[in-house]
Amino acid sequence: MAKAEVSLEHLFRVFTKPEHSDSTLAKIERHLSDNISDFLSQHVVTKKTSLEEIEKDFSSASVPDSPEFVSEHAESLLNKLVAHSVNTYSPTFIGHMTSALPYFHLTLAKLLVGLNQNLVKIETSKAFTPLERQTLGMMHNLIYQQDDKFYEDYLHSADHALGSFCSGGTVANITALWIARNQLLGADGKFPGVAKAGLAAAYRHYGYENIGVMSSNRGHYSLSKTVDVLGIGRDNMLTVQSPTQKLDPQQALKLGKAYQESGNKLLAIIGIAGTTETGHVDPLDELADVAKELNCWFHVDAAWGGATLFSERYRSKLAGIERADSVSIDAHKQMYVPMGAGMALFKDPKHSNAVRHHAQYVLREGSKDLGATTLEGSRNGMAMMVYSSLHILGRRGYELLINKSIELAFEFAEMINVHPEFELTTQPTLSLLTYRLRPFSLSQLAGMPASDITNINNRLNSLTVSVQKQQREAGKSFVSRTRIEIEKYNGEAITVFRVVLANPLTTKEHLSDILQEQLTIANNNRIWNELSVNPTSKIA
Numbered sequence: 001m002a003k004a005e006v007s008l009e010h011l012f013r014v015f016t017k018p019e020h021s022d023s024t025l026a027k028i029e030r031h032l033s034d035n036i037s038d039f040l041s042q043h044v045v046t047k048k049t050s051l052e053e054i055e056k057d058f059s060s061a062s063v064p065d066s067p068e069f070v071s072e073h074a075e076s077l078l079n080k081l082v083a084h085s086v087n088t089y090s091p092t093f094i095g096h097m098t099s100a101l102p103y104f105h106l107t108l109a110k111l112l113v114g115l116n117q118n119l120v121k122i123e124t125s126k127a128f129t130p131l132e133r134q135t136l137g138m139m140h141n142l143i144y145q146q147d148d149k150f151y152e153d154y155l156h157s158a159d160h161a162l163g164s165f166c167s168g169g170t171v172a173n174i175t176a177l178w179i180a181r182n183q184l185l186g187a188d189g190k191f192p193g194v195a196k197a198g199l200a201a202a203y204r205h206y207g208y209e210n211i212g213v214m215s216s217n218r219g220h221y222s223l224s225k226t227v228d229v230l231g232i233g234r235d236n237m238l239t240v241q242s243p244t245q246k247l248d249p250q251q252a253l254k255l256g257k258a259y260q261e262s263g264n265k266l267l268a269i270i271g272i273a274g275t276t277e278t279g280h281v282d283p284l285d286e287l288a289d290v291a292k293e294l295n296c297w298f299h300v301d302a303a304w305g306g307a308t309l310f311s312e313r314y315r316s317k318l319a320g321i322e323r324a325d326s327v328s329i330d331a332h333k334q335m336y337v338p339m340g341a342g343m344a345l346f347k348d349p350k351h352s353n354a355v356r357h358h359a360q361y362v363l364r365e366g367s368k369d370l371g372a373t374t375l376e377g378s379r380n381g382m383a384m385m386v387y388s389s390l391h392i393l394g395r396r397g398y399e400l401l402i403n404k405s406i407e408l409a410f411e412f413a414e415m416i417n418v419h420p421e422f423e424l425t426t427q428p429t430l431s432l433l434t435y436r437l438r439p440f441s442l443s444q445l446a447g448m449p450a451s452d453i454t455n456i457n458n459r460l461n462s463l464t465v466s467v468q469k470q471q472r473e474a475g476k477s478f479v480s481r482t483r484i485e486i487e488k489y490n491g492e493a494i495t496v497f498r499v500v501l502a503n504p505l506t507t508k509e510h511l512s513d514i515l516q517e518q519l520t521i522a523n524n525n526r527i528w529n530e531l532s533v534n535p536t537s538k539i540a
């Protein structure tokens with residue numbers, strides 16, 4: 001490969017001069033703009049190359065000594081990276097929350113990188129700052145629906161924040177509970193507050209043994225990272241076993257009271273609006289009552305399901321979300337924005353002051369620098385992608401997309417229900433469902449003796465794992481798998497296929513083909529064939 005010269009002159013060119021119009025770089029750019037999914041084949045994974053094979057292309061740990069031509073480097077990216085990437089745009093890629101994006105993002109992304117604004121402070125972002133604040137205001141409005149005066153007062157106020165834009169749901173959850181923590185353990189008399197004095201002093205001052213956070217065991221793992229980072233500790237993450245997939249308010253109240261009666265303080269109850277595994281929505285309104293009774297913060301993790309609020313038809317599934325002190329929403333999930341777009345929204349615009357930081361060279365007091373209340377420092381202008389999507393698709397466009405996904409999930413559930421060899425393991429609430437292969441001979445499994453149920457479930461679990469892997473490796477489609485407790489199997493955890501329907505181009509035919517493919521794989525599986533013939537045989 002020809003090496004580019006090592007000279008400042010050459011480097012200046014890299015900074016200033018676009019390559020000529022028929023360079024590889026320019027061709028790639030045109031090709032990308034024309035049709036990005038051309039780079040990936042019709043399949044979900046283009047080549048059947050193992051991860052170990054691919055690792056060989058990325059095996060050197062030395063920094064390349066000499067520069068490469070950009071066009072040649074781009075060529076190598078095509079071969080090593082793009083060719084082996086996962087086609088998240090495929091309509092048969094239905095296993096995860098990452099899906100196809102509208103094409104306009106490709107063009108707009110150039111603006112983002114081209115301008116390279118830093119939202120940490122006004123001096124490096126100017127117009128992007130009010131744009132981000134307006135975007136947060138729109139999302140706040142979607143949840144809390146305050147009057148015009150409220151938004152006039154707070155949208156651009158230097159002393160308030162309607163929310164915090166960040167890289168994703170994880171940081172949004174940490175931000176929300178960081179505020180909750182600093183609010184609970186705030187300054188009081190001579191005590192300067194936890195932000196200054198630290199947790200040990202705060203517990204001593206307030207007389208708390210510990211503070212804790214409660215959610216169902218379906219809570220996203222970012223919650224356990226959150227209690228870790230905030231110094232609360234994973235032992236104080238109260239996870240409630242929930243075989244119905246939803247946090248039971250009665251149980252939450254009982255557990256919260258018991259926790260507080262033994263010298264602790266419950267910091268927050270987390271309601272989940274669309275669990276990552278099954279898409280269930282906790283009873284938010286009742287959990288808001290419980291939080292009120294326990295006098296604690298109420299946070300709703302709507303990272304995935306929050307976009308349901310765009311739909312007049314389905315927004316009532318999230319009823320009670322408007323009572324949350326804070327809400328997390330990921331725009332990079334059901335809002336079809338590229339990754340790196342999360343938001344924490346705050347009911348009370350003053351609350352963000354609990355984490356406000358000032359510094360001399362940036363974030364001066366009274367400034368509108370967003371960095372004063374965000375966890376992250378330097379941040380790009382991703383809010384523009386959300387802002388643009390909200391304009392280009394509009395609430396009604398989003399509504400159509402959300403409705404379509406939910407309705408397709410119900411249609412898929414029905415296809416599974418009427419199929420003799422499949423079992424729907426969780427009904428969709430939103431556009432997510434779980435199911436598994438189960439021979440017709442076992443359609444009465446739930447009525448069998450407990451030991452038979454366990455034995456058969458264990459074998460079905462191995463079957464599910466094996467079919468899921470083979471389907472993934474075949475590369476035509478992708479369905480994920482997870483383990484969930486099922487009420488009718490005495491709360492036993494079973495392995496299931498998990499499907500997230502987000503790509504508007506996925507059709508019923510795609511779904512029917514996916515079921516057929518799974519059945520064909522199963523027909524060559526020993527466990528499947530044994531169970532089909534003799535369901536209660538104990539052969540392992």
Ligand SMILES: *Cc1c(COP(=O)(O)O)cnc(C)c1O
Pocket residue numbers: 097167168169170171220222272274275276301302303304330342
């Ligand atoms: C995806 C998700 C998160 C984490 O969001 P990231 O953007 O991956 O950091 C948190 N909670 C729920 C419910 C989610 O679905």
